[in-house]
Amino acid sequence: AKSAGGNRFELADPEADARAITRHGLTTALPTALERGEFFIEYQPLVHLGDGSVRGAEALVRWLHPQHGVLGPDRFIPLAEHTGLIVPLGRWVLEQSVRQAREWRELHGGAEAMGPLRINVNLSPCQLTHPGLVQDTVDILERTGIEPDALCLEVTESALIGADDDLLKPLRRLAEMGVDIALDDFGTGYSNLANLRRLPVSILKLDRSFTQSMQQFPADPVDLKIVEGIVSLAHSLDLAVTVEGVETGAQAEQLRILGCDTAQGWYYARPGPPERLHELALVDATG
Ligand code: C2E
Ligand code: CA
Ligand code: CA
Ligand code: CA
Numbered sequence: 001a002k003s004a005g006g007n008r009f010e011l012a013d014p015e016a017d018a019r020a021i022t023r024h025g026l027t028t029a030l031p032t033a034l035e036r037g038e039f040f041i042e043y044q045p046l047v048h049l050g051d052g053s054v055r056g057a058e059a060l061v062r063w064l065h066p067q068h069g070v071l072g073p074d075r076f077i078p079l080a081e082h083t084g085l086i087v088p089l090g091r092w093v094l095e096q097s098v099r100q101a102r103e104w105r106e107l108h109g110g111a112e113a114m115g116p117l118r119i120n121v122n123l124s125p126c127q128l129t130h131p132g133l134v135q136d137t138v139d140i141l142e143r144t145g146i147e148p149d150a151l152c153l154e155v156t157e158s159a160l161i162g163a164d165d166d167l168l169k170p171l172r173r174l175a176e177m178g179v180d181i182a183l184d185d186f187g188t189g190y191s192n193l194a195n196l197r198r199l200p201v202s203i204l205k206l207d208r209s210f211t212q213s214m215q216q217f218p219a220d221p222v223d224l225k226i227v228e229g230i231v232s233l234a235h236s237l238d239l240a241v242t243v244e245g246v247e248t249g250a251q252a253e254q255l256r257i258l259g260c261d262t263a264q265g266w267y268y269a270r271p272g273p274p275e276r277l278h279e280l281a282l283v284d285a286t287g
Contacts, residue, residue: 042271056118148178175200208245
């Protein structure tokens, strides 16, 4: 529990103490964790809402901590951002994911009609301001032999709110090369929709909160109107719409009817090892 009274109460709160100790412990363990290869990536399929085919996957990093077991990104990404380790960690995630995409492509000869599986990688705001971003990305793509248009970088809406040209420049360069930029968690920030035109994004990822509002069938008419409005605006700006957090068939169906293009969520598959993604895509390609 958070205390209103400052340090005095916090010290008296053993739970808060334990959390602070863990936080500190995790922070100091982060750099060695990267060296020791304790991070791994799970992949969650991105599914075409029209025909149900697997089109790609989002890379989601995890930490297999020797004492605490598997830790989710919410536990350590903020710490890595705080210490700057997010830059090498993010670079590692990008390289691993792009290599994985290449491996899928080699295994996945049968699905040429749909194009290669695409790979989505999250970018933290700290990586955006890091001067090496464009060059690192170019190097990784070249080393791996993957075309830029098989890669999508996801940036949260909040990271780009009020972004000036300096911040947008690297994203523009990547977009010009053919890398897709997705606006993640869209609808949770305060950006005005007109602002979208200024951003070098080609995909909107509608936040899970919208998907949750589609739990009932039929959903609340006002929620339906809002999503419908976002989708039609997005499409008029030539942006594709991906929905996240789809947990039920009813949600998938309503979002499909509303015109969303791609979906992601437990209804299709939880994040999992790369072999799993390959199996799903293969089943899909061979029917
Ligand atoms: P995100 O980018 O919004 O990723 C989607 C999150 O929703 C993931 O949580 C995913 O496991 C979860 N999810 C997927 N489908 C469902 C569903 O149907 N229902 C529900 N309730 N949840 C679902 P996860 O893996 O814990 O990741 C949390 C956040 O950590 C991500 O949110 C992203 O912001 C961040 N993250 C993950 N990997 C990386 C990374 O490599 N770099 C950076 N900078 N951030 C990362
Ligand atoms: Ca994401
Ligand atoms: Ca998201
Ligand atoms: Ca989210």
